[in-house]
Amino acid sequence: MRAPSSREVRLGEALLAVENVSLAFGGVRALTDVSFDIRKGEIRAIIGPNGAGKTSMLNVINGFYPPNTGRITFKGEARTTMRPYAAALGGIARTFQNLALFRGMTTLDNIMAGRALKMHRGFFWQLIRHGPALREEVEHRRRVEEIIDFLEIAAIRKVQVGRLPYGLQKRVELGRALAMEPDLLLLDEPMAGMNLEEKEDMSRFILDVNQQYGTTIALIEHDMGVVMDLSDRVVVLDYGRKIADATPDEVKCDKNVIRAYLGEPHGISA
Amino acid sequence: MLYREVGQYKTSYAADMAIFPILQDRIGLAAILLIAFVVIPLVGHDFLLNTVMIPFLIFTLAAIGLNLLTGYTGLLSLGTGGFMGVGAYACLKLTTIFPHVNIVIWVLASGLFSAAVGVLFGLPSLRIKGFYLAVATLAAQFFLEWCFIRIPWLYNYSVSGAIEVPLRTLMGIPVTGPTATSLTRYLIVLSIVVVMTWVASNLVHGRIGRTWMAVRDMDLAAELVGIRLLRAKLLAFAVSSFYCGVAGAMMVFLWYGGAEAEVFAIDQSFLVLFMVIIGGLGTLTGSFFGAALIYILPIVLREIPAALGLPVHPSTVEQLTFVIVGVLIIVFLALEPNGLARLWQIGKQKLRVWPFPY
Ligand SMILES: Nc1ncnc2c1ncn2[C@@H]1O[C@H](COP(=O)(O)OP(=O)(O)OP(=O)(O)O)[C@@H](O)[C@H]1O
Ligand SMILES: [Mg+2]
Numbered sequence: 259m260r261a262p263s264s265r266e267v268r269l270g271e272a273l274l275a276v277e278n279v280s281l282a283f284g285g286v287r288a289l290t291d292v293s294f295d296i297r298k299g300e301i302r303a304i305i306g307p308n309g310a311g312k313t314s315m316l317n318v319i320n321g322f323y324p325p326n327t328g329r330i331t332f333k334g335e336a337r338t339t340m341r342p343y344a345a346a347l348g349g350i351a352r353t354f355q356n357l358a359l360f361r362g363m364t365t366l367d368n369i370m371a372g373r374a375l376k377m378h379r380g381f382f383w384q385l386i387r388h389g390p391a392l393r394e395e396v397e398h399r400r401r402v403e404e405i406i407d408f409l410e411i412a413a414i415r416k417v418q419v420g421r422l423p424y425g426l427q428k429r430v431e432l433g434r435a436l437a438m439e440p441d442l443l444l445l446d447e448p449m450a451g452m453n454l455e456e457k458e459d460m461s462r463f464i465l466d467v468n469q470q471y472g473t474t475i476a477l478i479e480h481d482m483g484v485v486m487d488l489s490d491r492v493v494v495l496d497y498g499r500k501i502a503d504a505t506p507d508e509v510k511c512d513k514n515v516i517r518a519y520l521g522e523p524h525g526i527s528a
Numbered sequence: 529m530l531y532r533e534v535g536q537y538k539t540s541y542a543a544d545m546a547i548f549p550i551l552q553d554r555i556g557l558a559a560i561l562l563i564a565f566v567v568i569p570l571v572g573h574d575f576l577l578n579t580v581m582i583p584f585l586i587f588t589l590a591a592i593g594l595n596l597l598t599g600y601t602g603l604l605s606l607g608t609g610g611f612m613g614v615g616a617y618a619c620l621k622l623t624t625i626f627p628h629v630n631i632v633i634w635v636l637a638s639g640l641f642s643a644a645v646g647v648l649f650g651l652p653s654l655r656i657k658g659f660y661l662a663v664a665t666l667a668a669q670f671f672l673e674w675c676f677i678r679i680p681w682l683y684n685y686s687v688s689g690a691i692e693v694p695l696r697t698l699m700g701i702p703v704t705g706p707t708a709t710s711l712t713r714y715l716i717v718l719s720i721v722v723v724m725t726w727v728a729s730n731l732v733h734g735r736i737g738r739t740w741m742a743v744r745d746m747d748l749a750a751e752l753v754g755i756r757l758l759r760a761k762l763l764a765f766a767v768s769s770f771y772c773g774v775a776g777a778m779m780v781f782l783w784y785g786g787a788e789a790e791v792f793a794i795d796q797s798f799l800v801l802f803m804v805i806i807g808g809l810g811t812l813t814g815s816f817f818g819a820a821l822i823y824i825l826p827i828v829l830r831e832i833p834a835a836l837g838l839p840v841h842p843s844t845v846e847q848l849t850f851v852i853v854g855v856l857i858i859v860f861l862a863l864e865p866n867g868l869a870r871l872w873q874i875g876k877q878k879l880r881v882w883p884f885p886y
Contacts, residue, residue, distance in 0.1 A: 341751070359746065363742070374735070374754045379735065391735075392545075
């Protein structure tokens, strides 16, 4: 287990700051005046009951939805709206609650697609696929194979991802995000629907990514055990409002948090 | 035992990324090229060359073009006929204005014109998808057809309103026009189709192909990994229309030798679309299979009664052909949506593990 004190030292200044963000869909207020920050190098959990606005928060961060009010500062640059493309360019990668893989493509191609922003050989080299275009392809393939080894998915390299079981698809999606070599990685329930063993594997991958590459991670997760093990700090949302923002241990005992989860069908599973 | 990759270890990523990593596939490809370039010219008579091979190759190229757009990028187009027409009319105008430039250059250059038109009509694809985009391309189809009929300048004011292909030579040998032999035209068509298939295969197996397929499979996620959607879609429209345009130019200049605007009507769009669907969306091999099935099968069916000496009226055969092809399309859509190419893959997979079932 990690020692919180030593991590505390490692954590840097804020990489991302969310200030007074509100978001409404018609009459539904998905987010109301939410503020928090994510520091460089940390694993930041976002938790809350179903419909609390967690996914909406990630969607605001990576530009799918412009917030109605408030602003977001990423790497010191403040902005109110941003296209997902710009978010990718800025170094934000993401996985989805309900998977958003390229289903007709192989594992390898999915992860290679994550290198889109790093590959530049122009159209005319692509026409002949020799020389610089092939060299570039090989160079990135090498990097992608490292990710494949890291995630232990070498055996399914050439399998169309639509045919893979759910747990492996989640892994491939993480691989695609890692291929972007992001500064900030947003993970929306990466362990949903997994069995214990798969959850343990995934937890290990997340910790390793954070420690080996120093990637800052925002993690949405319902399993409190996982949140306790992985995260440095936790934001708790309920009905679109932030009700707590503290270390995992403090959050667990927070009476607002307990009240929010009481009466929820899943409750806090420790 | 014969078709195996066992023992063929790939020693580098470049080798693993080769388009035909298995030796037997490469031998097969070499054999096909040998037959196409040497055997068929030696044994081929006019019927085989002019009625079977030339049109088959031209339709294959058009099918590859549409497949790049619909199969690889997921953008359904009903404008194929129109884009082919742009190629044909552009080629006519180019060779009329610059008669001394090699006609093969103009056949290829005419693709650039359809590419430009394709990009123009592809612009709405950023906002609209699926069925609605198909309707937008249908509008393009009808608009282009209208142009082909209503703008006499396009067909050089010919009295018939049709394209009349002039005589053009290459190193003294007639290539287009009535005196060009089917063998010459076959070899030119074959060369163009082989080179353009190779190029298409390079594109779809590299960065650009992945970009297209990503847009097709999940455009939100594509944007999120840093793919610019409009750019990717417009590039697909451009390349696809380029292929269709060259196919259209070859159709008139190297096959028909003259054509009216009807050749580029909506029927042609559907014919090519059927080829793509039956062959398999998102596979280049499938485009060959699809063109063969839709174009060559009816020819075979037509020849059967005559060969067997059956007293069947040609029009009956014609109708029967429609029925058979129609049924095949429905069967394919229902049973094997991935087309003939998928069956081919399954067959090869079986062969690879033979004699074991798995
Ligand atoms: N695109 C949308 N249109 C309309 N309402 C939406 C949309 N997206 C989210 N909502 C609403 O916003 C609220 C917050 O949803 P969100 O998906 O962010 O919750 P969540 O915390 O991720 O929940 P879960 O744990 O179930 O994933 C919900 O009431 C939801 O119905
Ligand atoms: Mg959610």
